[in-house]
Amino acid sequence: MVEERRILYEHLDVPDINTFDVFRQYDGYTRFEKAIAEYQPEEIAKMVLDSGLKGRGGAGFSTGEKWSFVPRDIEPRYLCCNADESEPGTFSNRYVLEKNPHLLIEGILICCYAMGIETTYVYIRGEFTLGKKMLDAAIKEAYEKGYLGKDVRGTGLNIDIYTHPGAGAYICGEETGLIESLEGKRGQPRNKPPFPAVEGVFRKPTVVQNVETLCNLPFIVGNGVEWYTQMGPTYADTRFDPPKPDANTGTKLYCISGDVNEPGVYELDLGLTCTELIEVAGGLRGEEVKAVIPGGSSAPILTHYELDTRLDFTSLTLAKSMLGSGGIIVMNETRNIVDCLLNIMKFYAHESCGQCTPCRWGTPWVRDIVQRIADGDGRKETITRPKFGVAENGRWGDTGETEEIYEDLDLLESVANNIANVDTMTWNTICVFGIAVSWPAVSYMRKFRPEFEAAIREGKLVTLPVAEATVPPEENYAYQQRFIPKEFADL
Amino acid sequence: MSDELVQIETPFAFNEENQREFDELIGRYPIKEAAMLPTLHIAQKQAGYITPAVMKYVAEQLEVTVMKVKDVVTFYPMFFEEPVGEYVIRVCHTLPCALRDCKVVLDHLKAKLDTDIASETNLAKGTTADGKFTLMKVECLASCDVAPVIMINDDLYKNLTPEKVDELLAKLAS
Structure with a gap:
């Protein structure tokens, strides 16, 4: 069985670790002191780049690379720490904030030192009242001990951290939505480019990082890049010559919930399989795994055929899903996928910020279609349509065959794909919320189509046995939603 | 409509403690408008919910139009425009x-x-x-x-x- 490797969470359960003195006993702030004593800011940035750390918030973009886009000649620069943890199935940041807030402060200090940043805003979701209270108390202590404020530890650095409460909008977890919200406006995402690294909050260069990403920094500085890169798999991207290393280094705070015996946060090296993770989480509650959502509710669903998929950024991308924020939701054989999709679509219909028309109108429309099917009022008419899949030229397209499909299912796929097209990976919206809607909608429908068809046919929700409910992967386009060249070695 | 007009005439102002909190808050941002969400949180804590008078007061404090405050209040689910229970x-x-x-x-x-x-x-x-x-x-x-x-x-x-x-x-x- 895979062993937990607790690094970020190592001292989480130490009593009073939220206080400066106890945190100090467990090497607290020594990594920051090491950073300012032994390294130049550019060296820290280089270390983070070499460590292969990928942003843990959802997009999985290389942190070091993101930092390299920040123009160092424009003052002031800002750091926004994204603690607006709202993705259904994700809850690891909450524990850091509530139990070990000094670790986050140390991470922020290292980032500020590396990037020459003086002001940090921690955008913390409005519902996290306890987390905000604990972090505020820790920040106050850090000021008193001279780790924040003017002339930090006699180095001449000025670093301030402020917490900023959100007010319950999911979209503010999107980096540009967060920035708009931080500026005191509706949290409606901005067009990119310019990316926040160039023009972010108050129109100044801004680094936006998730809590978990920042918490990795003390350990990269403290233990070195070599130590860090030993954890997790590094693949070779053979599209480049010479092959570019594709790092999935470090540990991940996997949040597992749903039908497992011991739901919770497990810190494990990246790259274990779904089956292994379920085993770590005390095994399945129920007889059989029906489906697994691997990265928060936005991620395309995995079926029981895909349980040996490794849960890291690269492997899940190749499986046409994503690691996202690492929120894994497990469903057993008693669950009805139509019902689950309805729940998720209600969430997205509620949370669409209303800025872009395809999303504002499309998300409630998708919800209504799924609601209709779940209520047993799904339209029974069928249509014949071209069958899509891998065409002769090897690209996504018309296979030359046709298929019969219920009108409502075709409509569901069509509306979702017009918000954001999962096959071509193009979206008609400003932010990636669009794809977060159509990914689940289309993947659930395609992979569990028999269950949707049964609901329409029978006029009520029918929970089919797992084997019957799932579309098998052999040459099935449900599993081929996107084109990503399978040219990664050592997978 | 008439109800709202009556409410506007019932003035709102921060109490001493909240005024202190607000003064501390405003220094954190390069522009006053950025303090919108925390200010509304404080105001809601004091008033129970966001009345038109609260919006007017917050707008004055942050030097923005009342419409801008309303714009924000209607966007975020945590702000209430009607009375809620204890x-x-x-x-x-x-x-x-x-x-x-x-x-x-x-x-x-x-x-x-x-x-x-x-x-x-x-x-x-x-x-x-x-x-x-x-x-x-x-x-x-x-x-x-x-x-x-x-x-x-x-x-x-x-x-x-x-x-x-x-x-x-x-x-x-x-």
């Missing part, structure tokens, strides 16, 4: 909680409080007759490992069952 009960009903029977908890709360579920445009619908509780459904509260969860005002309650809900309500009623 205890606001937020029941999470997103997928991980749904897989752990949040519906049982919600139905139990509904029956026990003898009220409907508030909608964002009609909070009165979910408020009990005595004005003590407001029951509302919310999206993921980021505590899926201890589902089903509810929040009562600022506190989170985990692994709920109808029995635990009874205990909680009894404690709050006393």
Whole structure:
């Protein structure tokens, strides 16, 4: 069985670790002191780049690379720490904030030192009242001990951290939505480019990082890049010559919930399989795994055929899903996928910020279609349509065959794909919320189509046995939603 | 319309403690407008909900138009434009909680409080007759490992069952 490797969470359960003195006993702030004593800011940035750390918030973009886009000649620069943890199935940041807030402060200090940043805003979701209270108390202590404020530890650095409460909008977890919200406006995402690294909050260069990403920094500085890169798999991207290393280094705070015996946060090296993770989480509650959502509710669903998929950024991308924020939701054989999709679509219909028309109108429309099917009022008419899949030229397209499909299912796929097209990976919206809607909608429908068809046919929700409910992967386009060249070695 | 005009005439101003908090807050941002969300949180804490007078006051403090404040208030679910109960009960009903029977908890709360579920445009619908509780459904509260969860005002309650809900309500009623 895979062993937990607790690094970020190592001292989480130490009593009073939220206080400066106890945190100090467990090497607290020594990594920051090491950073300012032994390294130049550019060296820290280089270390983070070499460590292969990928942003843990959802997009999985290389942190070091993101930092390299920040123009160092424009003052002031800002750091926004994204603690607006709202993705259904994700809850690891909450524990850091509530139990070990000094670790986050140390991470922020290292980032500020590396990037020459003086002001940090921690955008913390409005519902996290306890987390905000604990972090505020820790920040106050850090000021008193001279780790924040003017002339930090006699180095001449000025670093301030402020917490900023959100007010319950999911979209503010999107980096540009967060920035708009931080500026005191509706949290409606901005067009990119310019990316926040160039023009972010108050129109100044801004680094936006998730809590978990920042918490990795003390350990990269403290233990070195070599130590860090030993954890997790590094693949070779053979599209480049010479092959570019594709790092999935470090540990991940996997949040597992749903039908497992011991739901919770497990810190494990990246790259274990779904089956292994379920085993770590005390095994399945129920007889059989029906489906697994691997990265928060936005991620395309995995079926029981895909349980040996490794849960890291690269492997899940190749499986046409994503690691996202690492929120894994497990469903057993008693669950009805139509019902689950309805729940998720209600969430997205509620949370669409209303800025872009395809999303504002499309998300409630998708919800209504799924609601209709779940209520047993799904339209029974069928249509014949071209069958899509891998065409002769090897690209996504018309296979030359046709298929019969219920009108409502075709409509569901069509509306979702017009918000954001999962096959071509193009979206008609400003932010990636669009794809977060159509990914689940289309993947659930395609992979569990028999269950949707049964609901329409029978006029009520029918929970089919797992084997019957799932579309098998052999040459099935449900599993081929996107084109990503399978040219990664050592997978 | 006429109601709103009456309310505008009932002035609002921060009390001493909140004024101090606001003064400290405003220094954190290069532009005053950025303090919008924390200011509205403080104002709501004091006034109970965001009345037109509150919006007017906040607009004056932040040197923006009232419309801009209204724009923000209507966007975020945590700001109320109508009175709510003394205890606001937020029941999470997103997928991980749904897989752990949040519906049982919600139905139990509904029956026990003898009220409907508030909608964002009609909070009165979910408020009990005595004005003590407001029951509302919310999206993921980021505590899926201890589902089903509810929040009562600022506190989170985990692994709920109808029995635990009874205990909680009894404690709050006393």
